Structure formats: C-alpha cells, structure tokens
Amino acid sequence: MRRFLAGFAAIAAALIATTQPAAACAGLIGPNGAVNLLRTTTFAGYHGGVEHYVTSFQFAGGSGQFGSLIPLPGVPDKVEKGGAWTLQRLIRETTPVRRDIAFLSAAGSPTADKAVVLMEVRIDALDITVLQGGGAQVGEWATEHGFRLPPAAPEVLDFYANRSPIFLAAVFDADAAKARGQQIGDGTPVHVTIATANPWVPLRILGLGKRAADEVQADVYLLTDRLPRILPGARDGLSRTYSKSASESLLSDLRSDAGMGWVPQNAWLTKLSINSRVSALSYDLAVDADGNEAPSAIAAGLQAPEPTPGPAAVLAAAVASESSSSNSKVSWAVIIAAAAVIFGATAITLRRGRTVQQ
C-alpha cells in the first residue's frame, strides 16, 4: 500500500463553500508533511440521545492518499455520506455580516492485542474504518496501514483511548477523487451517528501533526434541544461566538438536507470558535445537552481518568532496578531526604500547634 500521511487530525477537514474565505476548508496533511492550517468546521447535533457528527474532507488536489484519525465518543450506529449543505447553512446562519452580501459510552479498552475493526465504509473517494482499541493498538493499526503518525501521536491516541477506545480512520484517495471528477475544493461530507449520553467533540487532536507554536483554527456548531452547558468555559483561544434559539428557517433547511430528518422543531444553536496555539489546546469539548448538570471534566480532558500503571512506569522501574548500586545509593538518599522533609514538616506543624495552645 502506498504510504500516505496522516495521523492528523482534523475533526473536520472541512468542506465549506469556497465563497466563504473566512471559513475555508482545511486540508489534510500533505505527503511532504506540510500541514494546512486553514479553518476546520464541524457540526455536532444532539437529539433523542443520539449525536450526529458531520464533518467534511476536502479534495485539495495532488495525488496519492491522505489520512485522518478522529476519536469518537462511542461506537457509531451509522457512518454515511453527509448532507450537501448542512455545514454551509450553519455558517450562513451564524455569520450575519456576510448575510448582507460528551459523553462516552466507553466500552472499555479491548483486551485484544490488535485494534478491532468494527466497520468499513466507502464514501466517494474516502475509505472509512471504525476501530476499537487502546492508543497503542490503534496507532499500530494506523502505522501498518501506511499512516505516518507524528511523534505526538502515541500520547494523544492514548489520551483519547483512555476516555473512549473508538476511532474513525479516514483515508482519502486523491487519485480516486480525480477519477470521479472531483474538483479542488470539493468536499465529501461524512455523517456519523452515535448513541451517547451527551454530545462530545474532540479538539485536542486538531493540534496533532502541528508544531506547538502553530495556530489551530476551528469552528464547532452545536445543535441541542436546550441551551447546553459546556466545558471548558470561555478562555483564551476558545470563545462562544453564537448562542441563540435556532431559527425556524435554519431548522427547516437543515431538516431538508440528506440524513438530517432527525432535526427537531425547536433547538438551540451554539457556535464555538477555536483560535488557539497547539500548546494551549489540551482539552476537548464536553457538553451537557440538557444544561442541567455540569459536563464531565474527564470528557473535557481537564481531569484524567482513573490512573493505571502504564508501561512507562513499569519500564522506569525496570531501568532503575537494572542500574548499578550507585543508583540504589541515589534512591536511598532521595528516600532519606524525602522522609526527613516529611518528618520536618510534621515537627514544624507540631510546634505551631503547641505555640498556639500556649
């Protein structure tokens, strides 16, 4: 299999009409490793306990294959071609100036040594595979299938797999796209349907494949039954730029797009804009769709799941025990120092207590 690049991210390598330069499409990583830093767009609708996740992969020209990995909050019921205008219509709705002119139904990490392929779907020039596995297993699968994962991938995949071991791998075949007559800028929208307790959108992975100082620019549209609560709150690089009851015309337009019949009669539309340095984008978007409870800090990546001893800890221990007696000397010295400090702190506390009593 020809080697293609990926590992990267793009929640959404988005389509978006080229007439909206501010929301231009993001391309996937090129074969030379260059990353297209343009804006990406994602739609996460939630109704009746089901998340509808719509993103798009843009044909950016060239040849060969490109890939993308997207973490998911659960096993999708369906992966299908998305509607033709959902993302564009959302942009129009939330860009008034232009108009003038989750979480986690985690199934737990599988015990298998290899990632398990749950679903394979072909959508136009896109080959989509839904995988279940730990970070190492999914990374191995991706490497074996020609993905050239960036150095941050092992940690980032592990970060996601500890929350939900489901990933969507998309391989875009530029040659097939050309053969299909797709033009540069044409997008292939993908609609993923997932039953979850709450919607969730991965953001941290947008930085995968970029440098720490690079900018991540993305727009996320949330459509929920009511005003949602979101974690993290507004901060540098993350702002809620639209939050209103969705208009009837928007809902009607969305409903008329392919696969969008689920759109309810009334809903709340939220737009979040991400303009963040990669180094600061260490979180995901956790949502409480009812707005009644606090969204999960674990789902948002702000709090780690229950820690388990990883291979690094085991290895570090092995390295320590393998070392010569000098290391033992160092270890004991550190233990003595630590014990002394603890003991000292206790003594000081005791002294303070006694002094107060006097």
Add this chain to the structure above:
Amino acid sequence: MIWAFRATGLAMVVAVLAAAGIALAASGDDSPPVTSGTIAIHFSKFVAPELTVPAGVPVTFTLVNEDPIGHEWIVGDAVVHARHRTGSEPYHDHVPTEVTLKPFETKTTTVVFDMPGEYTYICHLPGHEEYGMRGIIKVRG
C-alpha cells in the same frame, strides 16, 4: 515551651538529615560507569535519557520502542547529527551507533566510545527531535 523547644530541635535535626540526603543524591553523578543499559522510548520520549559509560570498552544498549510508531537512535557528535538532520536514509542497521526501531521493537547494539566526552543521541525522524527525542551519554576515561 518545652514542646516548642523539642520540636525546634527536632526540625533542625531533620533539616540536617534532609541536607545530607540531598547531598548524597547529588553524589550519584560520581557513580561508576555502566557497561550496559536500557533506553526505552515511550510517547516519543527517551526514558532514562542520561547514562554514564566507560571509554574504550564495549557498552551494550538495549533499545526498547514502546510506541506504535517507528523511531531512531542515533548517537554521535555534532557533525553526525548535522548530517542526519538533513539526511534521507530511511533505515539504519549497519552502524552500531545508528539504529532504526520499528513499532514495539526491541534491539541491542554494542558501542565502543574511544574518547571521553558527552555524546548526544537523537531520533532524527521528521519532527521527533523537536518533540524532545534526545538524550545524553557521558563517556568517562
């Protein structure tokens, strides 16, 4: 008052112990060089990135790649690393100081460092050095 006095004395003893412990820890650098060692790679970082080895004798390194992606272990001076930063060799397996590791692969290599000094080891795959994949081997005469 008696309690306060005793506690103060105790705290001083403890402080001396702590200082002794820290000093002992710092003296670990004087430990004898080792002739074998394990360097693990986890999350694209070298674990135990600093080793002290003797000059003029064979030193065996066990390189353990815990990651699902490939890595390199290239050890040498500044000239060696400058060459590899711009090199295009996809695979290294002929020189003991240049090792390519496939995902989850473990390899051993034996190196003789003729000259004392500090040698840096780096993964020169694209973006890996920038991500922090480097460590130091101290060679003593």
